Amino acid sequence: xxxxxxxxxxxxxxxxxxxxxxEQAGWDGLFVWEPVWxxxxxxxxxxxxxxxxxxxxxxxxxxxxxxxxxxxxxxxVTLDHxxxxxxxxxxxxxxxxxxxxxxxxxxxxxxxxxLLDEGLAILTGLxxxxxxxxxxxxxxxxPLDFLPPPPPVQKPRIPIWVVGAWRHxxxxxRALAYDGLLPNVIGVDGSVRTPSxxxxxxxxxxxxxxxxxxxxxxxxxxxxxxxxxxxxAADQVRPWVQAGATWWIxxxxxxxxxxxxxxxxxxxxxxxxxxxx
Numbered sequence: 001x002x003x004x005x006x007x008x009x010x011x012x013x014x015x016x017x018x019x020x021x022x023e024q025a026g027w028d029g030l031f032v033w034e035p036v037w038x039x040x041x042x043x044x045x046x047x048x049x050x051x052x053x054x055x056x057x058x059x060x061x062x063x064x065x066x067x068x069x070x071x072x073x074x075x076x077v078t079l080d081h082x083x084x085x086x087x088x089x090x091x092x093x094x095x096x097x098x099x100x101x102x103x104x105x106x107x108x109x110x111x112x113x114x115l116l117d118e119g120l121a122i123l124t125g126l127x128x129x130x131x132x133x134x135x136x137x138x139x140x141x142x143p144l145d146f147l148p149p150p151p152p153v154q155k156p157r158i159p160i161w162v163v164g165a166w167r168h169x170x171x172x173x174r175a176l177a178y179d180g181l182l183p184n185v186i187g188v189d190g191s192v193r194t195p196s197x198x199x200x201x202x203x204x205x206x207x208x209x210x211x212x213x214x215x216x217x218x219x220x221x222x223x224x225x226x227x228x229x230x231x232x233a234a235d236q237v238r239p240w241v242q243a244g245a246t247w248w249i250x251x252x253x254x255x256x257x258x259x260x261x262x263x264x265x266x267x268x269x270x271x272x273x274x275x276x277x
């Protein structure tokens with residue numbers, strides 16, 4: 001299992017400082033969230049890239065439905081070259097209660113799903129190089145020969161993790177077509193929750209059954225562990241490893257609105273990831 005860490009809040013300087021501490025403490029990745037209006041995720045990750053050498057760098061998550069796919073393709077390929085191939089892109093429909101309506105962004109779930117699917121097709125098409133064209137319901141693209149950038153460093157592409165709703169076939173098909181799954185479970189009342197350990201084991205078995213011998217695939221879970229109690233932290237994470245998860249993301253989401261949140265995050269980062277035998 002690999003261990004990532006979410007920056008709960010902070011500017012580019014904070015991202016760079018945290019990234020350096022994470023790499024020194026033995027973490028495997030830094031992830032930042034991408035708000036409608038706020039600190040820019042890709043500038044934060046660029047600051048982290050120049051302060052580190054091996055740390056993976058990504059978003060948690062990028063709501064592709066409200067992005068221009070070609071702009072995101074430019075940002076990701078730029079960071080991939082700057083970091084020498086350390087980018088992970090995590091995408092999903094996004095949480096509309098974070099300010100979408102205030103800026104006139106689409107809030108209808110069906111529309112967001114369509115934009116997500118078309119955006120993913122455009123991203124991967126542009127990364128593959130020119131000539132590239134696309135005809136969809138929302139986007140229409142013609143080949144362009146005006147100074148296209150080189151393809152990403154990573155082959156066959158920058159890894160894409162996709163939020164997927166367990167047992168929802170269309171959502172799961174989308175996620176399984178890419179490189180990793182951020183699973184959630186939608187209740188009969190429409191509420192969303194994280195899966196249990198037992199459900200993650202079911203998901204891992206389903207991934208193996210559907211993908212067979214294809215390239216390695218990531219199954220990503222998140223939570224918060226006690227950095228001052230290594231035994232308890234290992235005991236907390238071990239069942240997820242045994243269930244088949246490949247990444248644990250340390251996420252101090254309760255620190256977002258906490259004035260002491262940045263200090264808490266830095267302290268937890270310095271304590272290092274859980275050590276699971």
